[in-house]
Amino acid sequence: MSTMAPDRKLDRRGFLGAAGLAGAATALSGRALAASDKREPDPLILETQDSSRYLGEGVDKRPYGKPSPYESHVVRRDVSWLTASAESSVNFTPLHELEGIITPSGLCFERHHAGIADIKPADHRLMIHGLVEKPLVFTMSDIKRMPRSSRVYFLECAANSGMEWRGAQLNGCQFTHGMVHNVMYTGVTLKTLLDEAGLKPSAKWLMLEGADASGMNRSLPLDKALKDVMLAFAMNGEALRPEQGYPLRAVIPGWEGNLWVKWLRRIEVGDRPWQTREETSKYTDLLADGRSRRFTYVMDAKSVVTNPSPQAPLRQKGRNVLSGIAWSGRGSVTRVDVSFDGGRNWHTARIDGPVLDKSLTRFYVDFDWNGQELMIQSRAIDSTGYVQPAKAELRKVRGVNSIYHNNGIQTWLVRPNGDTENVEIG
């Protein structure tokens, strides 16, 4: 990188080049090759391994497959001091262990307000009533007979990064940014059901309610409901996981996760918002002047470098992969820039894989590291021209008591030994 000082340790490239090995790749891995020349042959290669000799488990042993036992550290984690009880709490997606854009169902962060509701699909009912021509009750079997479609969307909790408003607090992108996941949902459009019930002309708002013991309820503007809201019964190709709202959840593309009511049992059609607890005392954004913004539904463009990050430090000099995710509730990600020096100089990252509307988008920067300190940042730009702001810029307009909607630029400090930590810079 142009901003890094040259490293003497990499000066071996001249020697290795003379030895007849090919250009760039040689230079980058120069040290490793030089060291291995003196090593004994690798017994893992010389000796026949058990896996190459003995039979493994048969097809009858794993009717529902699980990750390798060597990946057992890749789990959702919670922060026990955050909340009073585990049933009304949150855990975090291990973003630093994930690749591509789809979050595996079992690693999607959880947020419950009264634990995971246990609902038999045959016993589930969805009621639509209020300002409709014909109040209706649907069973899951009814819903599965309606035209369906599949779409990929991110779901981000409005409180994602909420602990970081006053400064660096949690040391890991799982904890600072892990209240986001990205899933392919299959279901029906809410419009299909509303059309079936017949909206009255005065209809303007809906109230969505869950069947869990918190009776989670949120008001949803009708315009959004008719535009792109789905009622999903499947995620990533299989039935919703219980913790994600089995058997039926709302999917509100680009809008804060709290609106995506799980275990959805009732939709009331009205002419005004309800002003429920979750849209007044919570999920409103307190500004420095003491006033609060409400109905801040859209998730602003945001990005984070997942590798390296505190839980995934740099361990090798030379060639490395910087990886990260970006998303926007207003559209698609059009560009991501990455800085190695705390935002002084930026490099446009390589976006890889599908770029979908209101979906996580993967970016990479392949780089050479000379072992000096780095301050890594990423900056997302979306299809509406929104540029992810620095934390200082965000604090200037939103103060530090907002809790919600912190989409400021994250900084990871990589120390010369590769250890990586969450820092605030200025």
Add this chain to the structure above:
Amino acid sequence: MSKSASAAASIVFALVAVLMAASAGSAQQPAAKPVGANAPLGLGRVALPDEIKAWDTDVRFDGAGLPKGKGTVKQGDQLYQERCAACHGEFGEGAGRWPVLAGGHGTLKADRPDKTIGSFWPYLSTVFDYMGRAMPYGNARSLTPDEIYALTAYLLQMNDIVKDENFELSDKNFMSIRMPNAGGFLEDDRESSEKEFWNRKPCMTNCKPPQKVIGRAISIDVTPDSKSGPKVD
């Protein structure tokens, strides 16, 4: 005729019979036909009035949905100590990390705001609606309308919004209560108040002076030890 030739002949006869039957069917009504996107669904059934009544218990900010009922501060105090104080504290101060229900007046601009029912919640209806659907925690939907009126009255007194312990809250006077922070909310204005975040040309080189670390998560040391993570089976 060989055995196999005879078998082949009978298969041909059977096929002809099937084809004839199928063409006879198509002349009347196909067994299935694709429908267009706008074809009527005819799914679901009409919700019965008693079913709607059983689930339609929400209360809106304008009082829509308030059930008939009443309860006094005094009655609420007794109920509160029995069913709420274990988590929310005897005076609404919140035990441990359970929510604080009272106090915090005038702290919304402070360094550490205290957002309680009295200092922050804009509508009393929200207290009623939430208590009815989610409280007590772990035994939701167990309070009667009279009990919710009484508890709401007690919470008003706890927050100095009513002073008299003989005060009775009911569906008749509910909408006369104005919450202190009712005027403290504005609609989402990000697209105007944060206009500067759009359509700017982001700086790419020499954007700022060399940066220094001014805060570190590890100095706060509140991140869970990675070894304490949950186990997977």
